[in-house]
Amino acid sequence: MRSRSSTLPMALTQSVRKPVRSVPPSVWLVILGVAALALIIAFMVVGIEGSPAYVLPRRLNRVGAMVLVAIAVAVSTILFQTVTGNRILTPSIMGLDALYILIQTALVFLLGGQALLSLGSPLRFVIEVALMIGFSWLLYRWLFLGSGRSLHLLLLVGIVFGVFFRGVSTLLQRLMDPSEFIILQGLFFASFNRVDPTLLLLSAVVVAGLCIPAWRLRHRLDVLALGRDSAVSLGIDYRRTVTLVLVICSVLVAVSTALVGPVTFFGLLVSALAYQLCNRFHHAAVLPIAVLLGIVALVGGQLVLEQVFEFDTALSIVIEFVGGIVFLVLLLKGRVR
Amino acid sequence: MISIDHVTKRYGATTVVDDVSCRLPGGGVTSIIGPNGAGKSTLLSMMSRLLLPDAGRIEVAGLDVGTTAGQKLARTLSILRQENQLTIRLSVRDLVGFGRFPHNNGRPTPEDRDHIERSLDYLDLTDLGDRFVDELSGGQRQRAFIAMVLAQDTDYILLDEPLNNLDMRHSVDMMRLLRGLADDLGKTVVLVIHDVNFASCYSDEILAMREGALIHQGTPEQIMTPEVLHDIYDVDIQVEQIRGNRIGVYFA
Amino acid sequence: MPALLHRPQRSLQHHRANRPAALWLAGGAVLLLAVVSLFIGVSAVSPADLFSGDRDAWTTLLVSRVPRTVAVVLAGVALSIAGFIMQLMARNRFVEPSTVGTVESATAGILVATLFLPGAPIVVKMLIAAVFAMLGTSLFLTVLRRIPLRTTLLVPLVGIMLGGVIAAVTTFFAYRFDLLQTLNTWMIGDFSGLIRGRYELLWIVAVLAVVGYISADRFTVAGMGEEFTTNLGLSYRNTMNLGLVLVSLISAVVVVVVGAIPFLGLIIPNLVSLLIGDNVRRAVPWIAVVGAGFVLACDIIGRVIRFPFEVPVGVIVSVVGSALFITLLVRRNAGAQ
Numbered sequence: 001m002r003s004r005s006s007t008l009p010m011a012l013t014q015s016v017r018k019p020v021r022s023v024p025p026s027v028w029l030v031i032l033g034v035a036a037l038a039l040i041i042a043f044m045v046v047g048i049e050g051s052p053a054y055v056l057p058r059r060l061n062r063v064g065a066m067v068l069v070a071i072a073v074a075v076s077t078i079l080f081q082t083v084t085g086n087r088i089l090t091p092s093i094m095g096l097d098a099l100y101i102l103i104q105t106a107l108v109f110l111l112g113g114q115a116l117l118s119l120g121s122p123l124r125f126v127i128e129v130a131l132m133i134g135f136s137w138l139l140y141r142w143l144f145l146g147s148g149r150s151l152h153l154l155l156l157v158g159i160v161f162g163v164f165f166r167g168v169s170t171l172l173q174r175l176m177d178p179s180e181f182i183i184l185q186g187l188f189f190a191s192f193n194r195v196d197p198t199l200l201l202l203s204a205v206v207v208a209g210l211c212i213p214a215w216r217l218r219h220r221l222d223v224l225a226l227g228r229d230s231a232v233s234l235g236i237d238y239r240r241t242v243t244l245v246l247v248i249c250s251v252l253v254a255v256s257t258a259l260v261g262p263v264t265f266f267g268l269l270v271s272a273l274a275y276q277l278c279n280r281f282h283h284a285a286v287l288p289i290a291v292l293l294g295i296v297a298l299v300g301g302q303l304v305l306e307q308v309f310e311f312d313t314a315l316s317i318v319i320e321f322v323g324g325i326v327f328l329v330l331l332l333k334g335r336v337r
Numbered sequence: 338m339i340s341i342d343h344v345t346k347r348y349g350a351t352t353v354v355d356d357v358s359c360r361l362p363g364g365g366v367t368s369i370i371g372p373n374g375a376g377k378s379t380l381l382s383m384m385s386r387l388l389l390p391d392a393g394r395i396e397v398a399g400l401d402v403g404t405t406a407g408q409k410l411a412r413t414l415s416i417l418r419q420e421n422q423l424t425i426r427l428s429v430r431d432l433v434g435f436g437r438f439p440h441n442n443g444r445p446t447p448e449d450r451d452h453i454e455r456s457l458d459y460l461d462l463t464d465l466g467d468r469f470v471d472e473l474s475g476g477q478r479q480r481a482f483i484a485m486v487l488a489q490d491t492d493y494i495l496l497d498e499p500l501n502n503l504d505m506r507h508s509v510d511m512m513r514l515l516r517g518l519a520d521d522l523g524k525t526v527v528l529v530i531h532d533v534n535f536a537s538c539y540s541d542e543i544l545a546m547r548e549g550a551l552i553h554q555g556t557p558e559q560i561m562t563p564e565v566l567h568d569i570y571d572v573d574i575q576v577e578q579i580r581g582n583r584i585g586v587y588f589a
Numbered sequence: 590m591p592a593l594l595h596r597p598q599r600s601l602q603h604h605r606a607n608r609p610a611a612l613w614l615a616g617g618a619v620l621l622l623a624v625v626s627l628f629i630g631v632s633a634v635s636p637a638d639l640f641s642g643d644r645d646a647w648t649t650l651l652v653s654r655v656p657r658t659v660a661v662v663l664a665g666v667a668l669s670i671a672g673f674i675m676q677l678m679a680r681n682r683f684v685e686p687s688t689v690g691t692v693e694s695a696t697a698g699i700l701v702a703t704l705f706l707p708g709a710p711i712v713v714k715m716l717i718a719a720v721f722a723m724l725g726t727s728l729f730l731t732v733l734r735r736i737p738l739r740t741t742l743l744v745p746l747v748g749i750m751l752g753g754v755i756a757a758v759t760t761f762f763a764y765r766f767d768l769l770q771t772l773n774t775w776m777i778g779d780f781s782g783l784i785r786g787r788y789e790l791l792w793i794v795a796v797l798a799v800v801g802y803i804s805a806d807r808f809t810v811a812g813m814g815e816e817f818t819t820n821l822g823l824s825y826r827n828t829m830n831l832g833l834v835l836v837s838l839i840s841a842v843v844v845v846v847v848g849a850i851p852f853l854g855l856i857i858p859n860l861v862s863l864l865i866g867d868n869v870r871r872a873v874p875w876i877a878v879v880g881a882g883f884v885l886a887c888d889i890i891g892r893v894i895r896f897p898f899e900v901p902v903g904v905i906v907s908v909v910g911s912a913l914f915i916t917l918l919v920r921r922n923a924g925a926q
Contacts (some may be wrong), residue, residue: 085424086424087424088750093750093753153742153918153919156683156742156745156746156749156918157915157918157919159746159749160852160911160914160915160918161911161915163851163852163907163911164907164908164911164912164915166907167904167907167908167911168908170777170904170907171900171904171905171908174895174898174900174901174904175894175895175900218443219438219442219443219444220443222435222443223435223438223443225424225425226423226425226432226435227422227423227424228387229387229416229418230418230435232385232386232387232407232416233385233387233411233415233416233417233486233489234411234415234435234436234438234439234489235406235407235408235409235410235411235412235438235439236407237406237407238407264753264757265753265754265757275426279426280426280427280428280431281425281426281427281431317757317760317761317764318761320757320760320761321757321758321761323757324753324754324757324758325754325758327750327754
């Protein structure tokens with residue numbers, strides 16, 4: 001009926017793999033947990049110059065932002081990869097962060113920068129996140145649940161939507177008043193170094209609120225990872241679960257983009273490492289390991305860059321660079337399926 | 338019993354399954370045969386709710402496939418498709434354990450472990466339980482997925498071309514296994530299959546489809562005649578009686 | 590196999606009647622756009638000024654407007670044909686220089702040239718960019734060969750991601766050496782600086798486009814595969830290399846002189862294929878005309894949408910182009926299950 005004869009032999013040729021790592025996930029969890037904690041403490045206290053009462057709260061703020069971003073990116077990437085059944089995708093590759101930037105730009109363009117600023121960051125954030133959920137839900141629901149659409153079509157359309165969103169954002173930015181553009185720039189060129197404490201607190205609440213349903217989904221996610229047909233056969237309400245996961249992902253991406261701007265390959269880096277460390281695939285192990293890896297990479301990376309190389313804000317670019325190389329390696333190892 | 342009432346599926350302008358109605362008795366092995374593009378796999382997919390019909394209604398053991406909650410259905414009916422490409426790394430025992438999901442929601446009990454070990458044992462996979470699925474041979478993989486379906490412990494088991502990519506020996510093993518599921522464990526097995534002779538030797542009932550329509554339903558004796566086979570495939574096929582089985586000869 | 594070769598011939602006969610007239614008509618429309626393009630700009634030049642022999646008007650026309658319009662036409666024609674050649678070689682409708690990493694590689698090449706040979710003439714920089722573009726495209730083809738299950742949509746997917754990685758690496762170095770702003774001028778195509786003396790390099794692509802036209806049939810054959818090509822007595826390796834050189838050079842020249850214009854080489858051939866079918870020889874002139882017209886229209890929009898300021902053509906094309914690309918993707922895949 002269908003010429004799928006290539007499927008099985010292909011799977012067979014891939015069967016030669018490295019021997020199983022014998023370190024169980026729980027051991028990795030402990031190692032990474034200790035490492036993350038140690039790095040956070042080190043980040044707080046190493047090289048303090050001047051009054052600790054001045055430096056410590058600022059550093060706490062930055063470390064908090066990094067931890068939140070690590071959680072948001074790691075969880076959203078793993079969930080997204082499970083739902084799409086593909087290990088080289090991240091929500092930002094699919095244009096979700098571009099969508100967030102477009103929403104911000106469009107708000108400034110339509111309402112005016114001053115009006116937007118006068119709303120205050122919590123309310124503004126809530127509005128942006130609500131729009132984000134609305135649009136991404138519409139878009140990705142249409143893409144995912146439309147009948148007979150292949151995954152590859154979805155991905156390609158997603159990527160091109162990303163280009164489209166970025167293009168429209170740039171266009172609107174060119175069309176707007178220069179003073180408005182400066183306000184906009186202030187909005188999304190936030191970095192770890194100047195995160196608004198209110199926004200941080202709000203993000204912490206949102207991330208915590210999303211991690212609970214994500215964690216409760218963990219067994220169902222394991223089943224989803226078997227692919228749609230198997231998941232449906234095992235009684236998963238596919239449509240509902242996928243929708244729920246997409247909503248969680250889009251909010252998490254909104255949070256991380258609001259905090260530090262777009263990061264394309266960071267999620268890929270973290271998830272690829274987490275899969276390597278987990279000898280067996282269970283979300284109950286993969287999710288916390290990915291989060292801890294993210295914290296270690298961000299806090300450790302920032303620490304090394306600041307204390308050893310004396311760079312300032314280049315961390316996201318360095319991570320993109322390393323993440324990009326990981327991606328290439330994955331590609332060349334033929335792990336794209 | 339599976340009852341299918343006026344089921345139709347279209348893709349754009351082409352009708353893939355055209356107003357099919359039939360009843361399949363509970364128990365035994367039922368094969369769906371027919372030429373390429375006859376709509377066999379589409380019908381099976383609709384029976385297992387992987388696809389929604391555009392019209393009509395399907396009931397399995399009295400449960401409406403379109404409206405019954407997924408989990409409840411998953412304790413009655415399981416489906417195995419031909420492409421089982423895993424993107425994740427799982428041991429065989431983990432994979433089989435997923436079959437218990439509809440019963441335990443991911444929190445295994447001792448009873449579930451019994452089910453898993455029995456399924457592994459039934460498929461002769463106990464020694465391979467801790468191997469990773471992607472390290473297995475094609476035949477072993479297929480068996481691992483069947484073990485998962487078996488652990489799901491449903492009365493109805495649907496399989497889409499289970500012989501695809503299997504060599505002669507593994508094909509015979511697979512058909513004997515399916516026969517055993519029906520005879521020893523009392524399951525109702527429905528499969529889509531290309532080879533009429535496998536269908537003839539191992540089925541209790543055969544459904545023949547062509548161009549989306551169900552054109553014949555009957556026992557192997559009723560289906561395996563030159564006239565009926567010509568009707569299905571447009572090919573002249575002689576039928577010989579060999580050791581109690583009716584075998585179609587279409588090679589020359 | 591012969592059926593594949595004969596199929597286009599039939600469609601040729603089928604369309605022969607309406608061919609020349611329609612093509613001339615389209616050419617006329619493009620000419621009209623070109624004339625309009627001559628008279629749009631900050632310093633007003635009207636046909637009346639020219640007839641009255643206004644010296645300033647003539648200077649503006651000859652130094653700024655004519656070079657710009659010629660540049661737009663050349664870039665539009667060459668990029669569209671380059672995209673078409675890639676599609677023939679890869680036998681995939683969704684590849685073009687910006688979906689396989691060619692453009693990103695060329696950008697990386699200019700960055701390297703700017704870093705190490707800051708004083709080199711632009712031709713040298715262009716050649717370095719072309720070498721990088723070739724390396725990048727070859728890398729893509731290598732990666733492609735190593736991926737199992739090459740579906741139509743996976744190919745551009747991999748290419749876009751590969752381009753993303755190359756862009757991330759480029760951004761990293763640009764950031765390290767404070768060249769991010771310069772990098773942006775290559776990443777977003779813009780015709781506004783193209784006055785006499787700064788656009789002439791683009792004539793190279795006119796020559797390359799003609800070569801592409803003459804050898805279009807070879808690429809069709811090469812796209813059928815190595816055995817098929819050899820069977821027809823053609824050197825597979827030479828043909829593929831020729832295509833690689835053509836596409837890389839065209840991309841490099843355009844990126845150096847104008848900057849990147851995304852998706853152009855993808856949309857135009859696809860539009861033409863929808864309009865007149867898939868006969869290669871017949872398609873090339875159409876692709877040239879439609880490509881020139883499309884870029885002219887986008888450039889004109891960019892100049893009037895926020896007059897007297899200019900929106901770069903790259904931004905306009907990325908918005909219009911990605912929207913069209915999505916439409917094409919969904920349309921082409923709507924019927925196919």
